[in-house]
Amino acid sequence: MRFELGGGKAIELARGDITAESTDAIVNAANSSLMGGGGVDGAIHRAGGPAILDECKAIVAKQGYLEDGQVVATTGGRLKARYVLHTSGPVYEDGTFGEAETLASCYRESIRLADRMGLKTLAFPSISTGTYGYPVHLAAPVAVAALAEAMNGVENVTLARFILFDDLTFAAYRDAAKAFAEDSR
Ligand code: ADP
Numbered sequence: 685m686r687f688e689l690g691g692g693k694a695i696e697l698a699r700g701d702i703t704a705e706s707t708d709a710i711v712n713a714a715n716s717s718l719m720g721g722g723g724v725d726g727a728i729h730r731a732g733g734p735a736i737l738d739e740c741k742a743i744v745a746k747q748g749y750l751e752d753g754q755v756v757a758t759t760g761g762r763l764k765a766r767y768v769l770h771t772s773g774p775v776y777e778d779g780t781f782g783e784a785e786t787l788a789s790c791y792r793e794s795i796r797l798a799d800r801m802g803l804k805t806l807a808f809p810s811i812s813t814g815t816y817g818y819p820v821h822l823a824a825p826v827a828v829a830a831l832a833e834a835m836n837g838v839e840n841v842t843l844a845r846f847i848l849f850d851d852l853t854f855a856a857y858r859d860a861a862k863a864f865a866e867d868s869r
Contacts, residue, residue: 687861693835693842695828697861699854702847703731708803709760709767710847711794713811714740716749716772718756723814724849728768732761736768753789755797767801769794773812776819787812787823788830795831799838807845810853820853824860832864 685697702710702724712728715721718740720729729736739758743750750756755771771794774786790811798806811827812818831844848854 685858685861687865689832689835691836694844695831695835695861696843696845697854697857698845698847699849699851700847701727701849702807702809703727703763705807705845705847706764707805707807707843707845708765709757709769709798709801709805710763710765710807711755711790711809711811712768712770713809713814713816714750714770714772716752718744718750718770721815724809728763732759732763732768735759735761740770753786753793755790755793757797757801765807767803769797769806771811773816774818776812776817779822783812783818784822784826787818787826791827791830792834795834795838795841795844799840802840804840805843805845806841807847810846810848810857813853820856821859824853824856825863828857828860828864832868 687695713724750772752772755769760766771790774783813820813823
């Protein structure tokens with residue numbers, strides 16, 4: 685499913701496993717320690733091999749833990765994608781702790797970093813809606829709006845894909861993208 689943003693830019697939604705994506709970079713729903721974990725984080729480290737964790741360790745040694753909503757880049761190791769952008773999403777409490785702003789920041793800062801790196805295509809998982817407990821029907825509209833807005837503001841990134849692991853998550857993002865497209869007409 686594809687949504688045109690104008691200016692030759694688009695957002696695509698697909699069901700699948702993000703480790704198989706051949707975009708220039710894939711985004712990892714990491715945690716602030718950057719030491720790997722479960723869910724999509726574990727899958728990316730397993731598929732990409734140890735070079736990713738080595739770079740994560742070097743980054744933490746240099747600049748400390750990653751703040752929520754911020755992003756850093758490493759190699760893609762053995763992945764098809766050349767780079768992994770690691771971002772730490774918010775842990776969802778009850779919505780009153782700035783969770784939406786932090787989640788929007790993950791998408792916005794990933795797009796901006798990719799753009800500064802000269803990358804054209806990027807794939808995202810559904811950040812924070814697994815272990816971090818963000819209800820997907822609340823996360824999806826935040827993610828879609830933040831991504832569309834950030835893409836309109838950059839030069840190089842022309843395609844962002846959401847790669848969604850299960851039917852429920854895919855349906856939530858599809859509904860959010862349709863509503864966003866309606867509203868922006
Ligand atoms: P978080 O800690 O940010 O909540 P999780 O990895 O627990 O991150 O979950 C985020 C989303 O990623 C969930 O929808 C989960 O089903 C999904 N996911 C897990 N593995 C993969 C994968 N290989 N590709 C794409 N999405 C995945």
